[in-house]
C-alpha cells in the first residue's frame with residue numbers, strides 16, 4: 001500500500017472514532033455537524049440545522065458532491081471551505097469508508113489533512129515556496145510584496161470567508177499576521193483561489209507605482225468606488241461571483257480594499 005493510501009486509511013478510522021467518541025453532540029467540521037447515533041452509523045447535516053426536522057434525506061455518500069457544489073442561491077462554489085454550504089439536507093451513511101467519501105466531497109482532502117495535522121505530520125508550504133512553482137499568467141505572484149501577501153491573506157482566508165485554519169506563512173521567517181481561524185480543517189498551502197486573488201493584488205501593486213492621480217487613487221480603486229456608488233444609488237448591490245476578482249464588487253476584493261483603500265480615504269480614522 002502506498003504512503004498516501006495508508007494515511008487515507010488511518011485518517012478514515014481516526015475520523016470515525018473521533019465522531020463516535022463525541023457522543024450525542026457530535027463534531028463540527030467546517031459547517032458540517034457529524035454525529036454517530038449508533039456505532040458505525042453517521043448522520044451529517046449543516047451545523048445550523050442541528051435540531052431541524054423535515055430535511056431532505058440522502059443515503060448515498062456520493063450525493064455530498066451535489067450538496068457541496070452550489071450555494072443556496074444556486075451559485076457554483078469554487079472554494080468548498082467558504083462558509084456558504086447550503087442547508088436543507090441530511091446525509092446518513094454507514095461505515096467509516098462512506099463517511100470519508102462524503103467528507104471528501106464536502107471538504108476535499110480535509111479529513112486526511114486533519115489527521116496528519118493531529119499527528120504533527122502535515123507538510124506545510126509557505127507562500128514563497130508555492131509562488132516559486134507558479135507559471136504562465138500566475139508567475140507574477142512571485143513579485144507580490146510581503147505586505148501584499150499579508151493583506152491578501154486577511155482578505156481571502158479569515159473565517160468570514162474561509163473556514164480553514166491557515167497554517168502556512170509568507171516564508172519561514174515571516175509569519176502571517178492574521179487571525180488564522182479556530183476550525184478543524186487545516187490549510188497547509190495557498191489554494192488556487194488565493195493565488196488568483198494574489199495575482200490581482202500584484203496588478204494593484206504595480207498600478208500604485210505608476211498610475212496614481214493627484215489625490216493618490218489608482219484607476220482600479222476609482223473603478224471600485226464608482227461601482228459601489230452606482231450599486232448603492234440603485235439600492236441593489238449585486239456581488240460578483242466568489243472567484244471573479246477582476247470585477248469590482250467581489251467580496252474578497254472589497255475586503256482587500258477595506259484594508260488598503262479605506263485608510264487612504266479616511267486618514268486618522
Ligand code: SF4
Pocket residue numbers: 081156157162163164165166187189190191192193194
Ligand atoms: S489559502 Fe486561504 S482561502 Fe485558500 S483554503 Fe487556505 S485558508 Fe482558505
